[in-house]
Structures are given as structure tokens and as C-alpha cells.
Amino acid sequence: MSVLAIDAGTTGVTALVVERDGSIAVKGYQEFAQHFPRPGWVEHAPEEIWQAALEATRQVLKVYDAAQLEAVGITNQRETVMLWDRETLAAPRRAIVWQDRRTADLCTRLRDEGHEPRVRDLTGLRLDPYFSGTKLMWLRENEPHTWALVESGRYAIGTVDSYLIARMSRGTYHATDVSNACRTLLFDLEAGDWSDELCDLFGVPRDALPELVSNWGELAVTDPASYLGLSLPIAGVAGDQQSALFGQTCFDVGDSKCTYGTGSFVLTNTGATVERSDALLATAAWRAPSGEITYASEGSIFVTGAAVQWLRDGIQIVGSAAETQAVASTVDDTEGVVFVPALTGLGAPDWDPHARGMIIGLTRGTTRAHIVRATLEAIAFEVRDVLDVMPAVSSLRVDGGAAANDLLCQIQADQLGVPVERPTVVETTGLGAAFLAGLGAGVWSSTDDLRHTWALDRRFEPVGDRAAADAAHARWRDAVQRSKGWAV
Incomplete structure (x- = not known):
């Protein structure tokens, strides 16, 4: 079945x-x-x-x-x-x-x-x-x-x-x-x-x-x-x-x-x-x-994977989304570069349709690796912004295409200060549709039946200096404020 x-x-x-x-x-x-x-x-x-x-x-x-x-x-x-x-x-x-x-x-x-x-x-x-x-x-x-x-x-x-x-x-x-x-x-x-x-x-x-x-x-x-x-x-x-x-x-x-x-x-x-x-x-x-x-x-959050797609198709500094992990890993940090991917405005928690994308902190020493790493950090920062206004979570389950990126998952755990759990099947959007249809057709009898199908692939524990993570996030928030109202 x-x-x-x-x-x-x-x-x-x-x-x-x-x-x-x-x-x-x-x-x-x-x-x-x-x-x-x-x-x-x-x-x-x-x-x-x-x-x-x-x-x-x-x-x-x-x-x-x-x-x-x-x-x-x-x-x-x-x-x-x-x-x-x-x-x-x-x-x-x-x-x-x-x-x-x-x-x-x-x-x-x-x-x-x-x-x-x-x-x-x-x-x-x-x-x-x-x-x-x-x-x-x-x-x-x-x-x-x-x-x-x-x-x-x-x-x-x-x-x-x-x-x-x-x-x-x-x-x-x-x-x-x-x-x-x-x-x-x-x-x-x-x-x-x-x-x-x-x-x-x-x-x-x-x-x-x-x-x-x-x-x-x-x-x-x-x-x-x-x-x-x-x-x-x-x-x-x-x-x-x-x-x-x-x-x-x-x-x-x-x-x-x-x-x-x-x-x-x-x-x-x-x-x-x-x-x-x-x-x-x-x-x-x-x-x-x-x-x-x-x-x-x-x-x-309106633009995360679309920002990676823009790196690939818009400014062509990566050949594929999968390449971002290898490129970003060639540098230890962004050296102060921050990318706010407000390419279609800002969603939660800022809600500014007039905001626009911005890369700030560029120097003569900036390379594509810094910009790619800043993109992965931006995704993690955006998710932290949302979770900061939600009730505290003890862990976060992640899925979707970018969840396959180990560096992103680690940055996310470091920013949140809680474990990030990636299942063996990250196509959970389609999986959910299948679960719903299977319930409707009798393939599965109940949600309890479905719970047993979930399996952990990898758990990313937060590491590193908490103060450094908070300082990086504060710099991000400063950049977000600068991006607002641009298209008015």
C-alpha cells in the first residue's frame, strides 16, 4: 500500500x-x-x-x-x-x-x-x-x-x-x-x-x-x-x-x-x-x-532558499544550492558582511513590504565565500527572529531542501541555543500530503500510527560562544533596520 x-x-x-x-x-x-x-x-x-x-x-x-x-x-x-x-x-x-x-x-x-x-x-x-x-x-x-x-x-x-x-x-x-x-x-x-x-x-x-x-x-x-x-x-x-x-x-x-x-x-x-x-x-x-x-x-519568512537561488541565478556566484556549504566553509566567518535578503520585503516579525535586500560591510577583502556564508547566516538569523517572539522551544525539527546543509543546521543551533533535529526524510511537505491522503484512504489508521514513521537523521547541538552568537545577531538586527522602507 x-x-x-x-x-x-x-x-x-x-x-x-x-x-x-x-x-x-x-x-x-x-x-x-x-x-x-x-x-x-x-x-x-x-x-x-x-x-x-x-x-x-x-x-x-x-x-x-x-x-x-x-x-x-x-x-x-x-x-x-x-x-x-x-x-x-x-x-x-x-x-x-x-x-x-x-x-x-x-x-x-x-x-x-x-x-x-x-x-x-x-x-x-x-x-x-x-x-x-x-x-x-x-x-x-x-x-x-x-x-x-x-x-x-x-x-x-x-x-x-x-x-x-x-x-x-x-x-x-x-x-x-x-x-x-x-x-x-x-x-x-x-x-x-x-x-x-x-x-x-x-x-x-x-x-x-x-x-x-x-x-x-x-x-x-x-x-x-x-x-x-x-x-x-x-x-x-x-x-x-x-x-x-x-x-x-x-x-x-x-x-x-x-x-x-x-x-x-x-x-x-x-x-x-x-x-x-x-x-x-x-x-x-x-x-x-x-x-x-x-x-x-x-x-x-519570505526569502531564504530564494536568496540561495539568487546567488545561483541572479549574481551567479555559486553553481548550485548544494555548493553553498563547501564555499561558505572556506571562511571561518563573514568578516562583518551581513546580507539582509529582503528581496520581496520582510515578513515576520518585522512585516515591512517596502524593505529591500541589502549587503553591508563589504571591504576590499570580501570574497564570494563571505557573501555565501552571510546568506546562510541570514537564514539562521531570520529563523531566530521568529523564535525569539514564540514561546520557548526545547528543540526544533527542520526540513526542506536547505535542511540538508550541515553548516546551516549548525549555525541555526548555535543561534537558537537549542538542538536542531533533522529527520531522515526532509521532504516533509510532500510527506505530510501523503500522510493526510493515507489517513483518508485507510493506509494509516491514526496519527499515533504515523508517529512511528519519524526517524532522526542527525541532531545538531549548539556549540561555541553564546556571547559571540548574540553579538552577530545584534549586528544582523541593525542591518535589518537599515533595510526597511527602501521602496516607499
């Missing part, structure tokens, strides 16, 4: 086959294009995401018997908004990605009008371009011809999960779950449903939104003519960070994880309680078929 997981991330789609013991049997991956039509704007072509999902799945099916699959689970980049034709499934425009900053002025306008306290009370979020509601409001105000077809009922609105469900099922289902819905600014967190009040505020017709379903169970069924001959229940779905929390088996209150991806996201399970904070976000983690919602506190 095995489960197919589709992890539709920000830069590519991964397909995993997860066995009953939690191991990954097969993996496929396909990148898709990033579109930057203007400074601060980030878009994806929905069709390119779908084709990447198909190609990643094809790679799996070439070497794995589809007859062994019990179900499919979906996890996805959150907050990215898409429109598509309900009949043809064609998208009338590119998706506006979670990283996109075009609605910064719109957020300021709504804040000046006094809406933020009520929005935060209902959603657990803040008015920031990160979230979907202002993106939809921007479309309504700037693309009226497209929006008219939303209001007429021809175009559906959704996040990446609901788009993939529609494509896999040939348009039969228009559905999402609470972990994605709660990131739209249109979802009442404690009521567990779309909010008419918020839909009115942002001008979004409720009828255009997906049906809300639980995170596991028989949620939809794939159409074999649309999805490579597969007829499987879509039995699990969750936004990527909540999926990683599930994949790390963080089922108890206080359990915490950090996923190093395009951005980095620290989540702590808060159980049945919505924990509100000025610096952090309250979010729905998952909803059981019984209707009970588990919540989490989240610190969202």
Missing part, C-alpha cells in the same frame, strides 16, 4: 510515492518558469504548473506500478491566487504569487481606512501583500473585464490546490481546505468558514470560492482521461507549511518545525486554541473529518 503525493511548490512540482513505513519509494520533479513583469511582481502561468505536475507524475509512473497506489494527496504553495474557466479549465491570466508585492499600497489604504483590527480579529492575519484577498481586490480594481467573468460565475477563484483538484478531476470538483482558505483574508478562523463580511470588504463573490472540505477523507476523485490514466481518490490536501507540520508528526501542542524552502516557515501546534500575536500569524493547521480544527502559530 502506497500513496502518491503532489507537492506543488513555488519553483517546481515534486511527485513522491510514500510507502506505509513512511519511506519514499520514487520521486519525480519538474521546475516551471517564474515571471517578473515588473519590479516586485511575481507571477506563474497556471498551465505551466499543471504541465509540471503531469511531468513529475510521469517520471514516477515510469518506474512505479500505478496499481499499487491507494490515493493521491496534494500540498501547495499558499496565498497564490488563480482564476480559471469552469468549463474549459483555461486560465485567463497568470497567477499572482504569494511573493508578489503589488498590493502594498492597497494594504496601506485599507489600513488607513481602519480595517486592519477587524481583519486581524477575524482571520488571525494582517494586511500584507502576502495574502490572497488583496490580490483579488487588485484584480477587481485593475482588470474589470476579467473580473466581470468572475462575478458572472464563469471564472472560478482558487489557490493552487483547488486548481490542481479541478484539473485532475476534469473540473468536477472546486474545493479547498482550511489550511489554504485561512490564508486568503476571506476566512473566519474561529468560525471555520468563509466570511461574508470579509468577502464584502474585498469585493469577492462568495460563490466564486471553492467548497471547504476536511484535510483528509475522500475529497475528490481523479479523472483518468485528464490525469495520466489514474483513477484515485484525492484523499488529502493541505497548504505546504501545515503539511510539513503534519509530516513532521507535530501532533501535540507545543511541537514546532521549520521548513527551509523558497521562504522559511516556523510553525508551532497550538491545539484547539487560536494564539494571537502582533508579530506572528494565527493559522488553521488542519481540520479532521469530525470538524475539529487544530490551529498553529506561524512565523512566515
Whole structure:
């Protein structure tokens, strides 16, 4: 018995086959294009995401018997908004990605009008371009011809999960779950449903939104003519960070994880309680078929892995992400160089969409190794900033691509002053989707059954001088303050 997981991330789609013991049997991956039509704007072509999902799945099916699959689970980049034709499934425009900053002025306008306290009370979020509601409001105000077809009922609105469900099922289902819905600014967190009040505020017709379903169970069924001959229940779905929390088996209150991806996201399970904070976000983690919602506190960091990608593609000082550990290890420290990777503004805990990236402390002696090491340190500093405003943790479970970097994990432990634990399977975003789908299809009987699949790869204990770690972090905080408000 095995489960197919589709992890539709920000830069590519991964397909995993997860066995009953939690191991990954097969993996496929396909990148898709990033579109930057203007400074601060980030878009994806929905069709390119779908084709990447198909190609990643094809790679799996070439070497794995589809007859062994019990179900499919979906996890996805959150907050990215898409429109598509309900009949043809064609998208009338590119998706506006979670990283996109075009609605910064719109957020300021709504804040000046006094809406933020009520929005935060209902959603657990803040008015920031990160979230979907202002993106939809921007479309309504700037693309009226497209929006008219939303209001007429021809175009559906959704996040990446609901788009993939529609494509896999040939348009039969228009559905999402609470972990994605709660990131739209249109979802009442404690009521567990779309909010008419918020839909009115942002001008979004409720009828255009997906049906809300639980995170596991028989949620939809794939159409074999649309999805490579597969007829499987879509039995699990969750936004990527909540999926990683599930994949790390963080089922108890206080359990915490950090996923190093395009951005980095620290989540702590808060159980049945919505924990509100000025610096952090309250979010729905998952909803059981019984209707009970588990919540989490989240610190969202927008650019971490994307900073490494920028080193590779933007300024071309490394050939691959894997090379960063070797390059950074050639120097003992950054010699005062600090990189603030606010390439799309700052997320938690600073929340400044007008901040921009900055490298400071350069001298004639600065080399690429110092800049690469400063990038790894920046990732660790950003995570520390979030954990400094969370309840104290005794250890931190890490996952995502950059978790394979031993130097980063050690720097992280040194900065936090607590152990960092890396599991044997760091693809926990896809693993969480598989676990959810497996619960829904009966591959696993309970979350207790899933706990036994988690295995430790390496535990990084903090070492070195605590005072030196704190001084480095203080220098980082000084640089962060200097980066703020640059794009106003």
C-alpha cells in the first residue's frame, strides 16, 4: 500500500510515492518558469504548473506500478491566487504569487481606512501583500473585464490546490481546505468558514470560492482521461507549511518545525486554541473529518532558499544550492558582511513590504565565500527572529531542501541555543500530503500510527560562544533596520 503525493511548490512540482513505513519509494520533479513583469511582481502561468505536475507524475509512473497506489494527496504553495474557466479549465491570466508585492499600497489604504483590527480579529492575519484577498481586490480594481467573468460565475477563484483538484478531476470538483482558505483574508478562523463580511470588504463573490472540505477523507476523485490514466481518490490536501507540520508528526501542542524552502516557515501546534500575536500569524493547521480544527502559530519568512537561488541565478556566484556549504566553509566567518535578503520585503516579525535586500560591510577583502556564508547566516538569523517572539522551544525539527546543509543546521543551533533535529526524510511537505491522503484512504489508521514513521537523521547541538552568537545577531538586527522602507 502506497500513496502518491503532489507537492506543488513555488519553483517546481515534486511527485513522491510514500510507502506505509513512511519511506519514499520514487520521486519525480519538474521546475516551471517564474515571471517578473515588473519590479516586485511575481507571477506563474497556471498551465505551466499543471504541465509540471503531469511531468513529475510521469517520471514516477515510469518506474512505479500505478496499481499499487491507494490515493493521491496534494500540498501547495499558499496565498497564490488563480482564476480559471469552469468549463474549459483555461486560465485567463497568470497567477499572482504569494511573493508578489503589488498590493502594498492597497494594504496601506485599507489600513488607513481602519480595517486592519477587524481583519486581524477575524482571520488571525494582517494586511500584507502576502495574502490572497488583496490580490483579488487588485484584480477587481485593475482588470474589470476579467473580473466581470468572475462575478458572472464563469471564472472560478482558487489557490493552487483547488486548481490542481479541478484539473485532475476534469473540473468536477472546486474545493479547498482550511489550511489554504485561512490564508486568503476571506476566512473566519474561529468560525471555520468563509466570511461574508470579509468577502464584502474585498469585493469577492462568495460563490466564486471553492467548497471547504476536511484535510483528509475522500475529497475528490481523479479523472483518468485528464490525469495520466489514474483513477484515485484525492484523499488529502493541505497548504505546504501545515503539511510539513503534519509530516513532521507535530501532533501535540507545543511541537514546532521549520521548513527551509523558497521562504522559511516556523510553525508551532497550538491545539484547539487560536494564539494571537502582533508579530506572528494565527493559522488553521488542519481540520479532521469530525470538524475539529487544530490551529498553529506561524512565523512566515519570505526569502531564504530564494536568496540561495539568487546567488545561483541572479549574481551567479555559486553553481548550485548544494555548493553553498563547501564555499561558505572556506571562511571561518563573514568578516562583518551581513546580507539582509529582503528581496520581496520582510515578513515576520518585522512585516515591512517596502524593505529591500541589502549587503553591508563589504571591504576590499570580501570574497564570494563571505557573501555565501552571510546568506546562510541570514537564514539562521531570520529563523531566530521568529523564535525569539514564540514561546520557548526545547528543540526544533527542520526540513526542506536547505535542511540538508550541515553548516546551516549548525549555525541555526548555535543561534537558537537549542538542538536542531533533522529527520531522515526532509521532504516533509510532500510527506505530510501523503500522510493526510493515507489517513483518508485507510493506509494509516491514526496519527499515533504515523508517529512511528519519524526517524532522526542527525541532531545538531549548539556549540561555541553564546556571547559571540548574540553579538552577530545584534549586528544582523541593525542591518535589518537599515533595510526597511527602501521602496516607499
